[in-house]
Amino acid sequence: GEAARGEALAFFDCYVKPQTGWAEPIMKLLRKHPKSVAVPALVDLDAKSWETSGPPRFFDNLFTWEAETVQLYFDEHVTWPHPIDQSNVLVFSWSWWQEIGGYDSLMKGSSTLLIENVELSLRVLLCGGKFVLMNESVVGFCHQQHGTLHHERRDTLFNQARVIQAWFGPWSSEALKNPRFDRDTSAGEMSDVRAVQENLKCAGLEKFLDTYRVPMEILGLLPSEVYSLREESTGLCLQEWSKDEWKLGQCHDSARGQLFTGKNERVEGGKLSCCSGLGPFKTLLGSNSYCLDSRLGKPGPYGCIHRRPPNSQVWTLREDGQIFSEENGCLVPAEVDEEELPSNEATWSPCRFATGRAVEEQRFHVEDIEGSDFFRLVLATGHCLMAILGEDPQPPRLAKCDPEDKEQQWQWAKPSLRLGLKPASKLSTCLDTDNGQKPLMYVCYSMEGKDSPYGVENTNQAFWLTPEGHITQWGPVDASFSNLCLDGSQPPLTQRRLSLASCQDAEQRMVRWSKVGVRVPLETRLA
Numbered sequence: 001g002e003a004a005r006g007e008a009l010a011f012f013d014c015y016v017k018p019q020t021g022w023a024e025p026i027m028k029l030l031r032k033h034p035k036s037v038a039v040p041a042l043v044d045l046d047a048k049s050w051e052t053s054g055p056p057r058f059f060d061n062l063f064t065w066e067a068e069t070v071q072l073y074f075d076e077h078v079t080w081p082h083p084i085d086q087s088n089v090l091v092f093s094w095s096w097w098q099e100i101g102g103y104d105s106l107m108k109g110s111s112t113l114l115i116e117n118v119e120l121s122l123r124v125l126l127c128g129g130k131f132v133l134m135n136e137s138v139v140g141f142c143h144q145q146h147g148t149l150h151h152e153r154r155d156t157l158f159n160q161a162r163v164i165q166a167w168f169g170p171w172s173s174e175a176l177k178n179p180r181f182d183r184d185t186s187a188g189e190m191s192d193v194r195a196v197q198e199n200l201k202c203a204g205l206e207k208f209l210d211t212y213r214v215p216m217e218i219l220g221l222l223p224s225e226v227y228s229l230r231e232e233s234t235g236l237c238l239q240e241w242s243k244d245e246w247k248l249g250q251c252h253d254s255a256r257g258q259l260f261t262g263k264n265e266r267v268e269g270g271k272l273s274c275c276s277g278l279g280p281f282k283t284l285l286g287s288n289s290y291c292l293d294s295r296l297g298k299p300g301p302y303g304c305i306h307r308r309p310p311n312s313q314v315w316t317l318r319e320d321g322q323i324f325s326e327e328n329g330c331l332v333p334a335e336v337d338e339e340e341l342p343s344n345e346a347t348w349s350p351c352r353f354a355t356g357r358a359v360e361e362q363r364f365h366v367e368d369i370e371g372s373d374f375f376r377l378v379l380a381t382g383h384c385l386m387a388i389l390g391e392d393p394q395p396p397r398l399a400k401c402d403p404e405d406k407e408q409q410w411q412w413a414k415p416s417l418r419l420g421l422k423p424a425s426k427l428s429t430c431l432d433t434d435n436g437q438k439p440l441m442y443v444c445y446s447m448e449g450k451d452s453p454y455g456v457e458n459t460n461q462a463f464w465l466t467p468e469g470h471i472t473q474w475g476p477v478d479a480s481f482s483n484l485c486l487d488g489s490q491p492p493l494t495q496r497r498l499s500l501a502s503c504q505d506a507e508q509r510m511v512r513w514s515k516v517g518v519r520v521p522l523e524t525r526l527a
Helices: 023-032 094-100 115-126 153-167 169-175 191-199 205-211 213-218 503-508 522-526
Strands: 008-011 016-018 036-045 052-057 061-063 069-071 090-093 130-141 226-231 236-242 245-250 260-268 271-280 290-293 300-303 323-325 329-333 347-350 364-368 375-379 383-386 397-400 410-414 419-423 429-432 440-443 463-465 471-473 484-487 498-501 513-519
Touching (some): 008 023, 008 094, 016 036, 023 090, 023 130, 052 130, 069 115, 090 094, 094 115, 115 130, 115 153, 153 169, 169 522, 205 213, 213 260, 245 300, 245 347, 271 290, 329 503, 364 463, 375 410, 498 503
Parallel strands (some): 036 130
Antiparallel strands (some): 008 090, 036 052, 061 069, 226 260, 226 513, 290 300, 323 329, 329 498, 347 484, 364 375, 375 383, 383 397, 419 429, 463 471
């Protein structure tokens, strides 16, 4: 856009087909209201025949606290202005484009996964402009090609952090606590962005949040309350265990992955509000991603369907303490307990904190072995982490520290980042998450892959020792299991899977859920 000198700038993806007469109504708008950004209506475009079909549509997107776009699909009930640019199909007046400074030139990568659209949209909406939907201007759009480009994770995280630091204001420090962001995440030079904000007297993010408060609540981003869900018959709390599974785990007010909130739309008397379902607040893969779903009779996480949610995502916490779904009955702990573990076996459990540090049974520190690059991992209880090696993969255990025992000596699999753990007794073996089931010693994957994030070919082995003392997955390569930390509790903590039952059976088993630790989150209080 910097080289353009025409009256208007039209940004189209390469897989579009503007329809005859698309430009005239847009030029009329921009000549009258130069700070408007025209958004053409999109029709489906077939990649093979290059023919269009279907009715014209618009796609209203918002963004998460990680600066990722999320589509709303709220067509009938929309009462708010069009928010985030849909897919690089939009038209600016040349003068307004120059005033707002265009796209952020310091974003990295050949394609920034729509993160550039979040940044550009905030420039428009907070600095005096608006998006205008153009029903009479139609463009064919090939959805088959959209989103097929490769995105380098390191560049994506940089760009997300850049949007957050540039535009989130007092919300930025909380947003950057997400495990995907490194403690030393740099978002680059901000002087150009700050100059635009100063010159145009741009509003703060609170203006955007106030305008879109209802959809932001429906997405679970500005909830009226967050809470833990405690099941009374077991004394355990609902826990986002991994990206694919929820369980019941030990309740703890600092446990990562135990905060839940309402999500998805509720329409009563023709009025749109929240919430008909529930999901974690700030989930592993994004702050709006998951909702409790009972499809196929198996309760657990599934992508939230915010608009017209299916019955499998509609849940009610009743006055009798049952979490009820009309489709599949009531949520209960599975009747069969987890297998009994050896008393000294390390396990995964929710990461927990005490006075800013990992709790004692999760708090490790490195004890270097003089004259070598090996070290011991010493738990705050005084025990050392020990690799158990055999023909089949085995979990590590905790044992009395023995300076001569090579199974208690460890080495970083990727020393430059202090990532991955392998024992001196068998350097071809690494600690592995086993997809969140149990920690196992498994054959090492390469930490120097050319096409992998930071070279890590198997992120199930990307462990690091946090400043608080947790051994957990390193979020910048993958945050799928970053709610889980290596735990040396003795005996091992109780865990239960989830199941469904008739509500009558649930009552007979004395199953009862209650909200505990109810509070208004910082994000909502700041708004």
